[in-house]
Amino acid sequence: MPTLYTMPETCSLSPNIAVAWLGASVKIHNIAYGDQKKDDYLAINPKGQVPALRFDDGDVLTEASAILAWLGAAHGKEGYARDTRIGRKEAEALSYMTSGVHATYGGHFNTQKFAESAAAQEEVKRKTYENLADHYRRMDGTVSQNGGEWYLGRRSFADTFLYVLTRWIEKTPLSIEDYPALKAHRTRMEADEGAVLP
Numbered sequence: 466m467p468t469l470y471t472m473p474e475t476c477s478l479s480p481n482i483a484v485a486w487l488g489a490s491v492k493i494h495n496i497a498y499g500d501q502k503k504d505d506y507l508a509i510n511p512k513g514q515v516p517a518l519r520f521d522d523g524d525v526l527t528e529a530s531a532i533l534a535w536l537g538a539a540h541g542k543e544g545y546a547r548d549t550r551i552g553r554k555e556a557e558a559l560s561y562m563t564s565g566v567h568a569t570y571g572g573h574f575n576t577q578k579f580a581e582s583a584a585a586q587e588e589v590k591r592k593t594y595e596n597l598a599d600h601y602r603r604m605d606g607t608v609s610q611n612g613g614e615w616y617l618g619r620r621s622f623a624d625t626f627l628y629v630l631t632r633w634i635e636k637t638p639l640s641i642e643d644y645p646a647l648k649a650h651r652t653r654m655e656a657d658e659g660a661v662l663p
C-alpha cells in the first residue's frame with residue numbers, strides 16, 4: 466500500500482483529505498515539523514518537503530497536484546481523471562492554487578529567501594499580502610460564480626486545496642471576513658464527512 470507523508474498545518478492536508486474522500490488504500494504517515502529536513506525523510510523526498518507519496522516499489526511522487534492527479538486516476542470514481550469539463554478545470558484550479566497561490570505564500574513563510582534587510586523583508590511582506598488579497602478575491606469570485614458551494618460547482622479535489630488556503634489566511638493580516646464565499650466554503654469543508662466522492 467502506498468504511504469502518503471504529511472505534516473500538520475501544511476498543504477499535505479489536501480491529498481490527505483482526497484485519500485479520505487476516495488476511501489483509497491493509502492497509509493498516512495504524519496511527520497512532525499522539522500523531521501522533513503532529517504536524513505530519514507530526505508531519503509524519501511530530497512526536497513525536504515511534504516507531501517510525498519511512496520509506492521511499494523520505492524518510487525516516490527512529490528508535488529501536491531501530481532499526487533492528487535494520481536489519486537484521481539488510480540482511485541477516482543466516475544467523472545474524475547476523464548476528459549470532462551470538470552476534470553480539465555480541476556487540473557487548472559490545482560495548478561493555479563499550487564503554483565500561483567501557494568507559491569505567493571513564499572513571501573510570508575520564507576520572507577528571508579526573498580530579501581535580506583529588515584526593510585526589504587517588510588516590503589516583500591507588504592507586496593505578498595497585496596498579491597494574496599488579489600488571489601483570495603479571485604477565488605472568492607470563482608466560488609460565487611459557480612453557485613457559492615464548491616470551487617467548481619461540485620465537489621472536487623480543488624476544494625481540498627482551497628481548504629488549506631482558507632486556513633492559512635489566519636496566519637496573515639488578511640481576514641476571511643472579506644471573502645464571504647470562501648468563509649462559507651471553509652465552514653462547509655469543516656462539516657464535510659468526507660465519505661465518498663459525489
Ligand SMILES: N[C@@H](CCC(=O)N[C@@H](CS)C(=O)NCC(=O)O)C(=O)O
Pocket residue numbers: 475476477501513514515516527528529530563567
Ligand atoms: N510545490 C510543492 C510545495 C511543497 C511545500 O511547499 N511543502 C511545504 C508545506 S506546505 C513544506 O514541506 N515545507 C517545509 C519546508 O520547506 O521545510 C507542492 O505543491 O507539493
